[in-house]
Amino acid sequence: MDRSQELQQYWKKNIKYIAVLLSIWFFVSYLCGIILVDQLDQFMLAGFPVGFWFANQGAEITFCLLIIVYVRLMNRLDRQYDVFED
């Protein structure tokens, strides 16, 4: 495999990570926080109705986790494909 193919593979993996993480992003905010919020509100999480919690805090906290995961995955991928900055 030559270098350009290798780099293409790097890019494809990056796109795959983004697609997976953005699906979670969509799930917690748009699905749990908006579209399914009334259905989820029937369940309680401590004092919070679940849908209300996702909209107010759950989505925001998940966003932070998503970026942390992406940063770690990409740092690993950068090393693996030898495009890590030093």
Next chain:
Amino acid sequence: MSITTWTWILIGITFSIYILVAIRARAVSTGAFYAADRTIHPILNGMATGADWMSAASFISMAGLISFMGRDGSMYLMGWTGGYVLLAMLLAPYLRKYGKYTVPEFIGDRYYSQSARIISLLCAIFVSFTYVAGQMRGVGVVFSRFLNVPINTGVVIGMCIVFFYAVLGGMKGVTYTQVAQYCVLIVAYMIPAIYISIMLTGNPIPALGFGSTISPGGAEILQDSSAQGKYLLDVLNGIHKDLGFSEYTSGVRPKIDIFFIVVALMVGTAGLPHVIIRFFTVPKIRDARASAGWALIFIVLLYTAAPAVAAFARTNFIKTVHNIQYKDAPQWFQSWESTGLIAWVDKNNDGIIQYGPGKAFVGKPKYTGHVGHFGQATVTNVALAGANELYVDRDIIVLANPEIARLPNWIIALVAAGGLAAALSTAAGLLLVISSSISHDLMKGVLMPSMSEKGELLWARCGAAGAVVVAGLLGIFPPGFVAQVVAFAFGLAAASFFPAIIMGIFNKKTNVYGAMSGMIAGIGFTAFYIIYFKFINPGANHPENWWFGISPEGIGTVGMLINFTLLIVVSKFTPEPPQEIQELVDKLRYPVERKRGETKVSTKARSPY
């Protein structure tokens, strides 16, 4: 010491810090002026981005907004945080790799077109000015409420401070002052939030206290012993039901509208130039990703506390004011009457304050200057039918929160300093965008390409100085439309920059024809919809007249979809971009170019952070 003395002291200290930082971080080159020499540590950049992002509106108005909207208010929480995920994954690292200074410059180069650059620089200037006017006004309002200084004097003081560090320090000065400002604003926001959380629920973390049960002390404060041991949100829902409001944890706004508004806010965030340029200041591409994460963590710290503050304040407010004799009303009620944020009209002459759905009277309170029968400040406004006797401005939720929670005076003063930090930091970031659009894109890029670096730096300083003056004037003479066009800033950023940048990175074949037609159609459509409902025919601004029930606040999403569609379709049927542009796009995708097995040699020695 009185609140005023404390406020002067704290504002004096914080302003001296900002000035000191500015003197130490002078910019002497265009690289320092536009991108702080790319030497900012990702964590510091995260803090600076947090302060840059959280404006006077986030600090002062957001909790109040949520407090009165209930669950529907969460669209601001999601909308103003979700964009950072897009920034971290789709924009920041690639734009940092590109390694230039402004967003219009990227669009101009990627689409090999001066016209594309000019359209985006005009957009950047317009978006930033609409945004900055509100910030300068916010500075004036904080001064007038806490220090009884006329609003205009407050605006001028704010102008002088921003002038000093933005003109002198450029991005370098602004970054370090923003770091200081973030610290001030987060402390100022969290201390009252923690106090009120402990008071009502005994839980020191507001975000958790919000879902906890009311403590014995909390029940005492709420003057309702039956509330003890019940979940705060249940109690609040019960109060809402009794007064005839819909439940606090339920929403009334149509889902489709909320969906579109959240998309527009998220995508708008990711497309706002003053946020994007913050990621140009870090040394490495991986720092740009990390920095977006840090920024979001610093923002979410405040954003998870905001809905808690909203719920606490709402419960406390209704319980301590509704059905209470005016003469027994809490102390803060009278002290905030004089600011015009709260007013009571005794419709049934019983001396008891009744609160409920609907407006108490027409418009904002206009005081007669006389004291009514029960000691209340009377107003000349025409009272409306309905049982509600109370006018409440939503800003009171944050501003009066420390007083409602009976906190010491220095904390109340800290809130003033925090509000100023939030407003000034955002203003400075926006002014930099305006200044670099003028000096780098318009003068150097279009009108005088042969200009020396010294000349460009001079233009950058002049641009910043001119922008400060215009922003100040907009704050002193606020055009009536400022509040109306904030939706514009997000809608426009979503409909113009976002698709052009994303597709510029993720699709090599998009070309100038697609980009131009997409941007023009996106901006045109969004602008038309907003102008129609806000200016030409404001009377028609009701859900039944909106397209598919999408409000002007959410229409940027449709503009963005139009832009994406045209960008892709038109690019398919027109000639491909030149080879060197496709190679440029290729290079954006990898942090470094390195052949396999090549030893790691840092390409360019950068000063470490």
